[in-house]
Amino acid sequence: MRAWAMNGAGNAFIVIDARGRGRPLELSPAQLAALHARHPFDQIMGLEDHGVADATLRVWNADGGEVGACGNGTRAAAWLLFRDHARSRLTFAARGGVLSARQMDNGAVEVDLGQPGLGWRDIPLAREMDTVRLDYTVPLPGGGRLEGPGAVSMGNPHAVFFVDDLAALPLADIGPAIEHDPLFPERVNAGFAQVIDRQTIRLRVWERGAGLTLACGTGACAALVAAHRRGLTGREAVIIADGGELPVRWDADGHVHLSGPVEMEGGLDIEGLA
Numbered sequence: 001m002r003a004w005a006m007n008g009a010g011n012a013f014i015v016i017d018a019r020g021r022g023r024p025l026e027l028s029p030a031q032l033a034a035l036h037a038r039h040p041f042d043q044i045m046g047l048e049d050h051g052v053a054d055a056t057l058r059v060w061n062a063d064g065g066e067v068g069a070c071g072n073g074t075r076a077a078a079w080l081l082f083r084d085h086a087r088s089r090l091t092f093a094a095r096g097g098v099l100s101a102r103q104m105d106n107g108a109v110e111v112d113l114g115q116p117g118l119g120w121r122d123i124p125l126a127r128e129m130d131t132v133r134l135d136y137t138v139p140l141p142g143g144g145r146l147e148g149p150g151a152v153s154m155g156n157p158h159a160v161f162f163v164d165d166l167a168a169l170p171l172a173d174i175g176p177a178i179e180h181d182p183l184f185p186e187r188v189n190a191g192f193a194q195v196i197d198r199q200t201i202r203l204r205v206w207e208r209g210a211g212l213t214l215a216c217g218t219g220a221c222a223a224l225v226a227a228h229r230r231g232l233t234g235r236e237a238v239i240i241a242d243g244g245e246l247p248v249r250w251d252a253d254g255h256v257h258l259s260g261p262v263e264m265e266g267g268l269d270i271e272g273l274a
């Protein structure tokens, strides 16, 4: 097995290539904790053999939980395969279905993350609610409150709060309570979006199982979808994360495309760890 430290707009990954191993990647909580202590990451992306797609793609959060989707990690894994094989398109079999990726002329990698889930059961929520604007309020420590986030599944659950002043929010204080609120039975990734104009959103995300990250790809997609459903943007926008810019497009066929930078940081020795 080979492994690399990579990032997508600052979202930190270890990508483990377990293709050719003949059996699925098994990472125990102790192995994940040891890997994290040696090389801190937001997610581990695992590549395994697949009969039809170029690889099976698996995702583990920093807290050890295996989850359904990771937009920036998918872009990082695709970047790695594009580097090793002279081609510009590929497919991954992920938990939510087949994802396709393409290499762009500027070196960025774009992934098609499929159609968002917009029904309350798709997120999932604990009870029926309009996902354009949830009947859900979060008190702020210094007074005031956040209200009515949009909810979107990108293969993983997102709640997106639209705010006037992102810089003023104590995200590390309110993120954990939102992530674990009983309204979200599978927990939630909490996005905080400030719409700059109809093509630009400033976004920070408290990620389920990873905390505040420098960028979240599925969070960027969820923010655009939630913003467009509220009439705040068009179907395309640049999402400005702390670690870089992520262009997102929601096509008329319903598919959401995520693009942006990927960086290779270097190979890792995971001998004895995974």
Ligand SMILES: N[C@@H](CCC[C@H](N)C(=O)O)C(=O)O
Pocket: 011, 042, 043, 059, 061, 067, 068, 069, 070, 071, 072, 073, 156, 157, 189, 207, 208, 209, 210, 213, 215, 216, 217, 218, 219
């Ligand atoms: N960094 C991600 C999202 C990773 C998974 C997420 N924390 C979850 O638990 O659903 C991205 O780029 O999409």
